[in-house]
Amino acid sequence: MQPPTSRAKPPARLLTAIAFTGSLLISCASTSETQAPTPGATTSSAANPSASPQAQGMNHAHPGSSHNTALDLGPSEANYDLRFIDAMIPHHQGAIAMAKAAQQKAQRPELKQLAAAIIQAQTQEVTQLQKWRQQWYPEFDSTPMAYDAEKRKMLPMSAQQQAAMMMHQDLSASGSEFDQRFLSAMMPHHAGAIAMAQDALQKSQHLEIKQLARNILTTQKAEIQKMQQWQAAWSQP
Template identity: 45%
Template sequence: MLKRFVLRPLVPFALWMLPVLGLGGCANLLPSRTSTPPTALATLPSAAHIHTMDLGPAGREYDLRFLDAMVPHHEGAVVMAEDALQKTQRAEVRQLAQAIVRAQAEEIAQMKRWRAAWYPQAPANLVAWHGATGHSMPMSDEQIQAMRMDEDLGPADATYDPRFLDGMILHHEAAVVMAKDVLQKSQRPEVRQLAQAILASQTAEVNQMKAWRQQWYGQ
């Protein structure tokens, strides 16, 4: 039976989401995880707070906010996947990590090109929706780090792979939340196409990781 593993977070995701969104502006886009069986997943600070993600309303700055949220989020996934390439003991996890690095690095480059082309007057700093004030505001370095959600997965030991699976499942589920929001609000066909690709690929990877977790660890 898999025991609880505690990941050492860099910055809890919810710490910056509350001031950015405002308590009244949180969108419940994912169900609560309070019914989740005790696993490594339950110990993650991000686990109970993915449902608070909010990119704000549709409008001329919506796609900018999406790009500014998804770029650091993808960068965090790449960091975690590169860590897995160094530490995993399973060929299946290594293959998944390689696919994540390849796909998300390409998407990061594309999103950065779009930002430069579509928003030449935008501030250099990334921006996020501020629900309390009803407009976009620059992210702090701490907020960007929290958006990355790249948890410290710990040493290459016998419990590394379940920690990676739990961390990446949460990470992918957050990306799926944002992709679904984009499909409702984006005004750009390119961004909608990217969101559809993220939704399809990361949902499939979440399902695969959950299947491995059940097969290998009974969770």
Template identity: 35%
Template sequence: MFTRTIARRAALAGAGTVVVLALAGCAGDHSPSGMGHDQPRSTTTGASASAAAFGPADVMFAQMMIPHHQQAVEMADLAATRAADPEVKRLAGQIKAAQAPEIATMRGWLAAWGRPMPSPGGEMPHMDHGMPGMMSAADMARLAAASGREFDRQFLTMMIAHHEGAITMAEDELADGANSDAKKLAQEIITAQRAEIATMREILARL
């Protein structure tokens, strides 16, 4: 898959080396700001991740998953005012509650590792391919223009594809990553989003 190609290119750019970040003083004194949020899905913290080995695949995972999650949160926010089905609204709230803290966690990792944050559009200098499951600007505009049952159907269809893309990236992290906290979050994403995909397919089938 092209995502695995991205990770491998990043690994080559990093000379295949796993970097250990040397922290001055105790790791607990250097926790990134903003990491005190409750995390419904993950207990991983930027502080613990910063104290462990990390490699290019871990950096790529965080840099790609942050904008991917941000788009899911944006879609969930649309559902709060446009969805008709109560179950769609409930699921959208669940997605936002899980992914917003994960964004903060991954941003903390990048800060601790001394690696750049993705831009609001999700682009990084070495990312010359799109991320799997990401909606285009036209897709997002179409979703924002919809309401009621039509919104519900579009939201579910798009979010299923979006989740499948996140699972692909998380599987790449499990295969290629070195950081135990990043791999733990990747597994949590896979487990949670597979369950949400099953729920969304059930809702879509009855609409």
């Protein structure tokens, strides 16, 4: 579904976030589970899973590059789950921050209810991911790790990667358009988590991560469908 033509264009930070998600999808292997909605570029939404970022010429950046918005989780090996954890924690934290803003600023009670569900579920998942990191990787300090696809090795995650992974944006003050801005931000955010969850189902070394990935797929796909319905309904004059 194309967004209403009268709606303002997404802010630059959101476009960068969507580009990040597209780059992540390019780096992931083909998935064996149900495919996630694929966020497009500036005019596509999660409602159109055929709007592939690959077809729109998005670049796959690497750590240290000046336009680093991609985070390739790398191959399936002993430290894959460490990188998945270090990617998913800030990604969840970005969703939690936007959901907290929605609790304060959203006009519609159903959107506030969704925000509360996002905060509850993803806060619990962040806590669990942090525990697993401590249990499974005691030899690593708290520095988040990422995979450098160009150098084919794991390196500390750059500040740019961490910011891109959060996909957090300031949705501005409350008002009649806040609810639509929240939907336009949260749907591609969920699609990014779904892409990582699909990747983890193929590559994770831990059954716990695979179960978490399945939970993310189930929950966030359902939430995207709900948000798509609201976006369509609330766009009507």
